[in-house]
Amino acid sequence: MSDSPMMSRHTSFRYSLDPTVEQSEVLTRHAGAARFAFNHSLGVVKTALAHRTINPGHRVPWTGFDLINAFNSWKKTEAAGRVIVVGADRTAEIRATGLAWRTEVCQQVFEEAAVDCGRALAAFSDSRTGKRAGRRVGFPRFKKKTKTTPSFRIRNKCTKAGRAGIRVGDNDTARSVTLPGIGALRVLDDTRRLRRLLTKDRAKILSATVSYRAKRWWISVTCEAADLHPAHHHLPRGHSDNLGWVGIDRGLSVFAVAATADGAEIARITAPKPLTTALDRQRRLAKSVSRKQAGSHNHRQATARLARHHHHLANIRRHFAHQVANRLVKNHDRLVIEDLHVAGMLANHRLARAISDAGWADFARLLTYKQAWRRGAVTIADRWYPSSKRCSACATIKPSLSLADRVFVCRCGFRADRDHNAAINLAVWPTIQQDFSRSPDPRARGRVTKVRRREGAGRSPVGIGETVPVDAGTDAHSILVA
Numbered sequence: 001m002s003d004s005p006m007m008s009r010h011t012s013f014r015y016s017l018d019p020t021v022e023q024s025e026v027l028t029r030h031a032g033a034a035r036f037a038f039n040h041s042l043g044v045v046k047t048a049l050a051h052r053t054i055n056p057g058h059r060v061p062w063t064g065f066d067l068i069n070a071f072n073s074w075k076k077t078e079a080a081g082r083v084i085v086v087g088a089d090r091t092a093e094i095r096a097t098g099l100a101w102r103t104e105v106c107q108q109v110f111e112e113a114a115v116d117c118g119r120a121l122a123a124f125s126d127s128r129t130g131k132r133a134g135r136r137v138g139f140p141r142f143k144k145k146t147k148t149t150p151s152f153r154i155r156n157k158c159t160k161a162g163r164a165g166i167r168v169g170d171n172d173t174a175r176s177v178t179l180p181g182i183g184a185l186r187v188l189d190d191t192r193r194l195r196r197l198l199t200k201d202r203a204k205i206l207s208a209t210v211s212y213r214a215k216r217w218w219i220s221v222t223c224e225a226a227d228l229h230p231a232h233h234h235l236p237r238g239h240s241d242n243l244g245w246v247g248i249d250r251g252l253s254v255f256a257v258a259a260t261a262d263g264a265e266i267a268r269i270t271a272p273k274p275l276t277t278a279l280d281r282q283r284r285l286a287k288s289v290s291r292k293q294a295g296s297h298n299h300r301q302a303t304a305r306l307a308r309h310h311h312h313l314a315n316i317r318r319h320f321a322h323q324v325a326n327r328l329v330k331n332h333d334r335l336v337i338e339d340l341h342v343a344g345m346l347a348n349h350r351l352a353r354a355i356s357d358a359g360w361a362d363f364a365r366l367l368t369y370k371q372a373w374r375r376g377a378v379t380i381a382d383r384w385y386p387s388s389k390r391c392s393a394c395a396t397i398k399p400s401l402s403l404a405d406r407v408f409v410c411r412c413g414f415r416a417d418r419d420h421n422a423a424i425n426l427a428v429w430p431t432i433q434q435d436f437s438r439s440p441d442p443r444a445r446g447r448v449t450k451v452r453r454r455e456g457a458g459r460s461p462v463g464i465g466e467t468v469p470v471d472a473g474t475d476a477h478s479i480l481v482a
Helices: 021-054 064-074 107-129 192-199 279-291 297-331 352-358 360-373 418-427 429-435 476-481
Strands: 007-016 082-086 092-096 151-155 176-179 183-186 203-213 216-226 246-250 256-260 265-269 334-338 377-381 407-409 415-417
Touching (some): 007 203, 192 203, 192 216, 360 377, 418 429
Antiparallel strands (some): 007 216
């Protein structure tokens, strides 16, 4: 029996690459090959769909496995490439060469691009059939060279000798990542943490994704890692134990306020607000881009400066979210957050920039999987739960509370900070959630019912001479009244 620990979680390590000029050209070639394979796979699907309109029995390749087989069978044919060879007797002959440059890149790049196309098609079909939640996904589009982030992915396949294709710190070079078909690439970050996991057989590399962002090459190494040490796990609780919950209220003036059910405030964290702080510099950089002639060297330099600026702000926001999430999951085993409809809240143009700068959705994602690693619990409060309008002392709802009211004042005499009161109400949510319906109407405080609209209701006025439901005798309301 193997003594290696069981791999139970997935994580990734992201490093900044420091390639040479020749290696940068090789990376660019691989990214172009991935884009070419994705576009070709999508073109095969569109051609098959067009043929199916004529012949309903025509098979359409839809999965990543089918697209890989279709691309592999095409890349060596005459349709992929051919040359005309003239012999000594001056007779011309057409020879199929296939993709002449296919041996210059790693073959896994083509396969992973076809898999990505299959995933995009599956997301489109699942969204249409209702299997996929969230915003509706459209049909995949062709990737353009000028508007698509150059990237490619390579799997970690072992050779016949048992050597891994993707290696970190190979040939006594600690800060390096070796990729098949490319070689050793130097990185600018410390790889000690990943190398320790690999040395102790506590992690296994699955794939590596190389992308070009903000005028710099990056690599993200995806690993299947072992569970955290039991010393970092929270102590298990009994099923009857329903205490110890900590509510976390997210806001704009204060990023997060954490409090317990008894009213004790655990933390009050203020966000750095990187976009708001650097907005003047961003405007200057954006104006500099608009004043340059498109396609010129100065325009490319100005665009690079603006891209580096956006990338810097994103790193600040991501680092802050990781710090706050780590602090909360290390000290508390039971957390409650509210289900915020961030995409819908961004429709408010007065608060959209501040909401985007806060990064609420990414923070909730980090908090959820980090707590799962430590064997803790994260409960999502219902979206219609009035955590801000509910009095944490007498449970009275105050409908007149507006966004400008930063202090919650109740008729019972309770007075507290708005965010602190909301955090307390979130902490008691697991004990009172059965008192609230699953999808209540915020005004009637009851379950939402979808009333069937009668024909013609809510539409524009009928035109001259058009028959209305009342004239036709099909109006259900008029029939019931009669």
